[in-house]
Structure formats: C-alpha cells, structure tokens
Amino acid sequence: MKHKKWKDGLFLAPGFLTYIVFMIVPVVLCFFYSFTNWDGFSPTYKMVGFDNFVELFQDAAFFNALKVTAIIMVVTVLIYNVLGILLAVILNGNTKLQNFSKSALFLPTVLSSVVVAFIWSYMIQTDGGVINTIIGFFGINPIDYYSSPLMTIFMMSIIICWNSLGFFVVIYVATLSTIPVEIMEASKIDGAGSVKTFFHITLPLLMPGITINSILSVAGGLKQYDHVKVITGGGPGGTTQTVTLFAVKEAFEYNFRGYSSAIVLVLFLIIIGLTTAQLIITKRNEVEY
Amino acid sequence: MKIAGKWIRRILILLFSLVFLIPLYIAIVNSVKPYEEVIKSPLGLPQAITFDNFIDAFNSSKILELYQNSIVITVVSVALLILLSSMAAYVIARRRGRFYKMLYVFALAGIMVPPVVTLVPSIKTLASLNLLYTLPGLYLFYVGTYFSTTIFLYVQFIKTIPVSMDEAATIDGAGPFTIFFKIIFPMIRPCTTTAIIFLSMWIWNDFLNPMYILGIKGGSTITTGIYSAIGSYTSQWNLVFANVILASLPIVILYLSMQKRFMQGMTSGAIKG
Incomplete structure (x- = not known):
C-alpha cells in the first residue's frame, strides 16, 4: 500500500514531540543534573563528577529510606500476590456473594491515595481509633501504631494494600477464568485433592497473571509517596521516609536538585534491574496448555 | 465436608x-x-x-473551584493523550520496516520511568516555556508521562483490525486522515474506553505532580486542595470526612455507574499486555 511519508509525520509528530520533551529529555537531564551541584534556580552550576553519588552512599538518611522502601515493597508484594491469589481462587465465580465481594474489594482502588490515607490515619489512632475499638471487643489492649518506625511502616504497607489489592485480585480472577474447566476437572478425576490441584495446576497456569502483577507490584512498591506523605510525612526524624519522599524533600525543601537527581537515578536503576530480573524469571516459568 | x-x-x-x-x-x-x-x-x-460538615467544607476549601480544576485537567489531558497516542499508534501498527519497530521500542521506553525522575527536569523545562504553574503545563507533562502506556494499548489493539479495512477505503479514494478518523477510530472504541478509565483514574487522583507543577499560583486540584484543607483541621474528623466524601464522590459515581466496564477495561488492558 502506498502512503505519503509527510502525512505519517503529521500522525507521529505531535505525540512524539511531547513525549520527547517531557519524558526523554527529562530522563537525560536527570542523568546530567546528578553530576552537578544545581540548586534549582541559580542560572549557573558546576559539574561535580561523582560527588553526589559518593555523598549518597555515605548518607545514613538514604540507606534508611532504602530500607523503608524495601520493607514496604516486600510486605505489599507478598500481600498483593499471596493473599491476592487466595482471594481470586475463592472469588472466581459468579454467585451474588462473589460479585458483591469483588465490587467491595475493587471500590478502594478508584479512591485517591490521599483520601485513603486520611481515612486510615483516623482508623489507626491509638485513642478512639476504629481498629483499636474493634480489637477491644475481643479483649485486646489498644495498640500504639506509631510506637516504632517498623510498626508504622508495616501499618502503612497494609493501608497501601487496602487501597490497591482489588486491582490485583481482579487481574488474578481474570487470569483464572481463562483456564479451561476441563483441565480442572481432569485433575479431579485423576484423584488430585484441592490443595494438590492448586499447586500443580492452578498456580502454574496463573503464571501470566503472576508476571504482570509481580512486576506492577514491585515497581509500585518502590515508588511509594502519597500515603506516607499524608500519614507520617516521613517522620519522626525521617525514620519512615521512602526514597521518593527523601528525593522530593531534597529537591524542593532544601533545593539540592543535583543531589535529588542522583537519588532518583539510583531508584530508577533499581526499578529497571528488578523488572528485568522478574521478566527473565517469570518468562522461564510460564507454561503452555 | x-x-x-x-x-x-x-x-x-x-x-x-x-x-x-x-x-x-x-x-x-x-x-x-x-x-x-x-x-x-x-x-x-x-x-x-x-450536613453542616459539608457546608463547612464547601465554604472553607472552595470545593467547587477544586472540582472545576480537576475536571478540566482530567478531561483535557485524557483527550490529548487519546488523540495523540492513537494517531501515532496507527502509523506504528500499520507500517512495516525497521524504522517503525525502533520507533515503537523508543515509545515504550517511558513505561518504566517513575514520574519522580521527570518531575524536577520538567519543572525547569516548563519554566523556560513560561508554562510553569499553569494548567497547559500540567497537560503537557501528563501527555509525556502517559504516552508510552497509551500508545502501547492502542498499537496492540489496532494490530487486531484487518488491514483490508484500510485498503478498501484507499481504493475508494480516502486519504489517511479520513481512514483514521472515519474508519479506524470508531473501531478502536473498546481500547479508548480502557484508556479513558486508566488515565482518568491516574490523573484525577494524582497528588505529587500537580502539587509542584501547579504550585500555589496555578490552583489546586481535588487531591492537593483536600490535602492542604485537611492539614489545617488537625483533628476535626467530622470535617475531614466531609472533605473525603466530596473528593471521592465523582470518581465513585463514575465507577459504580460503569462497574463492569471498569473491571473489563482494567483486565483487558493488563492481560493482553
């Protein structure tokens, strides 16, 4: 088929130009700034070589932010994928209860993270918080969810999961529904119990869903900002601060734009590394049927 | 048992x-x-x-203004993204050759980039274009940010539409613009629905980017407005919740009214990828 090159250009140019100016160029600039001491508004700045990175790898605040991010990522990835698969298995079907439950689970995913964080900071108050009131019915003493950074980080991970678990469950339910019923029945006829069927049939066939969900959940876990910003603001003393929160603070509160660029560049490299590793591992485990 | x-x-x-x-x-x-x-x-x-809490929220956090900003930002950004990405996707999906393959890979590269990487440099770019603290600046930033995801959805979808459709129209004398807007665009509506759902959720609920791109001068969106309004209440939870409900109402109504499409859209977008 013949087509005019310049007309193709009209189709491609507006989108690609914006994409280049607001995606490709910023990534290149971020890389460039990470080797400078730019403060965000001065017209001049100096090239400082690897100084930002040397400083970064000696900065205790950075390592703490990495640790916080890693904890949030691990807890959320486990909940999204382990609990997510179990929920998908019991919710896979079309009874009234199952459909109602799917809608309930999915509802929080359309809410803004800021809204969710406000609702939950009320829920987890020590005095008069709803969670403590509910566990009080079972005779459990009130818990101070801000008693240690680890406890707070853990609670924030749970809150993040409450916000998005529905999305991951819906993806798993959709993957489950693509598995032919005959396979499940064949396995039952062959005498496999439900546990055996789950591990030998369901789980391997769920691999495409696991690939997508694990990549989305790992990358999502590493980018956390909103919930933490609202619930603790990174405090007390930066102990619950994620890498993104740390980078934004350095960029906009202290105006260390060069240093902040180095932080987000390291985060970016971690995300690329983990995503590539996941793609390689999960692709190897996908099965055909 | x-x-x-x-x-x-x-x-x-x-x-x-x-x-x-x-x-x-x-x-x-x-x-x-x-x-x-x-x-x-x-x-x-x-x-x-x-309803005192709601009246209070209406008066103190200028909810109507926040709604207006968020609606304008979401509608314009999503419309731009859909138009620009589907047009580019059409050419990429239809033309053969190394150049277009490389162009596609180039377009997808942005999927992995966290927005915080592009935020600081984009602020500088927007400032030099005199677009910092303005709504158009935010639209452009969103187009850059979500172009990869949107073009990906469209290329996958357009490839499933037979080329014979285009060929027949060409024989009838239709140019590429007519073919795209009259024939292809109506046929890719399911994909457009998916894109609208994803993009409007992300953009409506976005927090970090509008906070710094619009700043104090450029106006507040529902999320940034609610954030600063609630910050000043400290423990007036009744007011906090009124704000929370007002901020969520539009998106929840949208969700409840097209629940099936939401779930289908989400899964078709994710599973086929």
Whole structure:
C-alpha cells in the first residue's frame, strides 16, 4: 500500500514531540543534573563528577529510606500476590456473594491515595481509633501504631494494600477464568485433592497473571509517596521516609536538585534491574496448555 | 465436608468484604455527625443526620473551584493523550520496516520511568516555556508521562483490525486522515474506553505532580486542595470526612455507574499486555 511519508509525520509528530520533551529529555537531564551541584534556580552550576553519588552512599538518611522502601515493597508484594491469589481462587465465580465481594474489594482502588490515607490515619489512632475499638471487643489492649518506625511502616504497607489489592485480585480472577474447566476437572478425576490441584495446576497456569502483577507490584512498591506523605510525612526524624519522599524533600525543601537527581537515578536503576530480573524469571516459568 | 468447605468459603468472603467496607462506612457515617458524636461513638449510626460538615467544607476549601480544576485537567489531558497516542499508534501498527519497530521500542521506553525522575527536569523545562504553574503545563507533562502506556494499548489493539479495512477505503479514494478518523477510530472504541478509565483514574487522583507543577499560583486540584484543607483541621474528623466524601464522590459515581466496564477495561488492558 502506498502512503505519503509527510502525512505519517503529521500522525507521529505531535505525540512524539511531547513525549520527547517531557519524558526523554527529562530522563537525560536527570542523568546530567546528578553530576552537578544545581540548586534549582541559580542560572549557573558546576559539574561535580561523582560527588553526589559518593555523598549518597555515605548518607545514613538514604540507606534508611532504602530500607523503608524495601520493607514496604516486600510486605505489599507478598500481600498483593499471596493473599491476592487466595482471594481470586475463592472469588472466581459468579454467585451474588462473589460479585458483591469483588465490587467491595475493587471500590478502594478508584479512591485517591490521599483520601485513603486520611481515612486510615483516623482508623489507626491509638485513642478512639476504629481498629483499636474493634480489637477491644475481643479483649485486646489498644495498640500504639506509631510506637516504632517498623510498626508504622508495616501499618502503612497494609493501608497501601487496602487501597490497591482489588486491582490485583481482579487481574488474578481474570487470569483464572481463562483456564479451561476441563483441565480442572481432569485433575479431579485423576484423584488430585484441592490443595494438590492448586499447586500443580492452578498456580502454574496463573503464571501470566503472576508476571504482570509481580512486576506492577514491585515497581509500585518502590515508588511509594502519597500515603506516607499524608500519614507520617516521613517522620519522626525521617525514620519512615521512602526514597521518593527523601528525593522530593531534597529537591524542593532544601533545593539540592543535583543531589535529588542522583537519588532518583539510583531508584530508577533499581526499578529497571528488578523488572528485568522478574521478566527473565517469570518468562522461564510460564507454561503452555 | 464439601458443605462445610462451602460455608467456610462464604464466611471468608464476607469477612474480607467487611474489611474493605468498614473504612468506607466509617467515612460516610462520620461525615454526617457533629464533632462530639464522632468522638463519643465513631462506629455507631448517626443519631440525626447533619450536613453542616459539608457546608463547612464547601465554604472553607472552595470545593467547587477544586472540582472545576480537576475536571478540566482530567478531561483535557485524557483527550490529548487519546488523540495523540492513537494517531501515532496507527502509523506504528500499520507500517512495516525497521524504522517503525525502533520507533515503537523508543515509545515504550517511558513505561518504566517513575514520574519522580521527570518531575524536577520538567519543572525547569516548563519554566523556560513560561508554562510553569499553569494548567497547559500540567497537560503537557501528563501527555509525556502517559504516552508510552497509551500508545502501547492502542498499537496492540489496532494490530487486531484487518488491514483490508484500510485498503478498501484507499481504493475508494480516502486519504489517511479520513481512514483514521472515519474508519479506524470508531473501531478502536473498546481500547479508548480502557484508556479513558486508566488515565482518568491516574490523573484525577494524582497528588505529587500537580502539587509542584501547579504550585500555589496555578490552583489546586481535588487531591492537593483536600490535602492542604485537611492539614489545617488537625483533628476535626467530622470535617475531614466531609472533605473525603466530596473528593471521592465523582470518581465513585463514575465507577459504580460503569462497574463492569471498569473491571473489563482494567483486565483487558493488563492481560493482553
């Protein structure tokens, strides 16, 4: 088929130009700034070589932010994928209860993270918080969810999961529904119990869903900002601060734009590394049927 | 045994649904109670429904202005993204050759980039274009940010539409613009629905980017406006919840009215990829 090159250009140019100016160029600039001491508004700045990175790898605040991010990522990835698969298995079907439950689970995913964080900071108050009131019915003493950074980080991970678990469950339910019923029945006829069927049939066939969900959940876990910003603001003393929160603070509160660029560049490299590793591992485990 | 299993399953489902519904119930009931009642009985139904909190929220956080900003930002950004990405996707999906393959890979590269990487440099770019702290600046930033995801959805979808459609139209004398807008664009509507759902959720709920790209001068969106409004209440939870409900109402109504499409859109977008 013949087509005019310049007309193709009209189709491609507006989108690609914006994409280049607001995606490709910023990534290149971020890389460039990470080797400078730019403060965000001065017209001049100096090239400082690897100084930002040397400083970064000696900065205790950075390592703490990495640790916080890693904890949030691990807890959320486990909940999204382990609990997510179990929920998908019991919710896979079309009874009234199952459909109602799917809608309930999915509802929080359309809410803004800021809204969710406000609702939950009320829920987890020590005095008069709803969670403590509910566990009080079972005779459990009130818990101070801000008693240690680890406890707070853990609670924030749970809150993040409450916000998005529905999305991951819906993806798993959709993957489950693509598995032919005959396979499940064949396995039952062959005498496999439900546990055996789950591990030998369901789980391997769920691999495409696991690939997508694990990549989305790992990358999502590493980018956390909103919930933490609202619930603790990174405090007390930066102990619950994620890498993104740390980078934004350095960029906009202290105006260390060069240093902040180095932080987000390291985060970016971690995300690329983990995503590539996941793609390689999960692709190897996908099965055909 | 089998019946017991069925009941355990039902009870589990109910329990989990409760975990997801209780916080929403709390937000709703406490938004229509006076302050004292929220403190005394946070779990109970309201003794008498009051809308004072909502009136207060309307007056103090300029909710209408926030709605207007968020609606304009979401509608314009999503429309731009859909138009620009589907047009580019059409050419990429239809033309053969190394150049177009490389162009596609280049377009997809942005999927992995976290927005925080592009935020600081984009602020500088926007400032030099005189677009910092303006709505158009934010639209352009969103087009750059979500171009990769949107073009990906469209290329996958357009490839499933037979080329014979285009060929027939060409024989009839139609140019590429006519073919795209009259024939292809209507046929890719399911994909457009998916894109609208994803993009409007992300953009409506976005927090970090509007905070710094619009700043104080450029106006607030629902999320940034609610954030600063609630920050000033500290522990006036009745007002907090009224704000929370007002901020969520449009997107929840949208969700409830097209629930099936939401779930289908989400899964078709993710599974086919």
